[in-house]
Amino acid sequence: MNIQVSRRRFLQLAGAGAAATTSIAAFGYGEAEAEVAAHVRNFKLAKAIETRNTCTYCSVACGIIMYSRGDLSKGEQAKIFHIEGDSDHPTNRGTLCPKGAALLDLVHSKTRTLYPQVRRPGSDKFERCSWDYALDRIARLMKDDRDKNIIERNAAGVTVNRWTSTGFLAASATTNETAWETYKVVRSTGIVAFDNQARV
């Protein structure tokens, strides 16, 4: 709080406040106190909705609290205006590294990807598509590619089930358990080129 009241000014106001009778003075405040009170900011997290989440950036997976305004029950869109470390989270105990501390900029970045897009064969631009379309399309392409390129046995006849023609990059905003499960699912398909939290 940066209050711009000099000592001389404060004494002037205190003297004036003692002599004057204003509505604030009637409540026991002098003019000096009113001027000081006018500089006190409202608590910025008052009436905010708290949502717990995991930092999206790296495998440390720090806990965060996102503060937003907007009543979802009335169809309003939540607007996140502050993010800080979750002091109850066992991983980071409320701390965040510089990347995590700047998460609010990621949330409001104009270049952030918010929905799936597809660049159709021969096209030079991406078009927005639905999640259903994207997931079905990805599953179809993966299945076709695996059927075509899976290496079931090596030169010595040993079963290897290697799928080397597709790679998989998984998200980092996961818990250990989610990362473990992702790892098992992807490896069970035979994919070799794969990276996610579990590597760390």
Ligand code: SF4
């Ligand atoms: S706050 Fe920093 S250390 Fe923690 S998960 Fe995010 S990027 Fe990783």
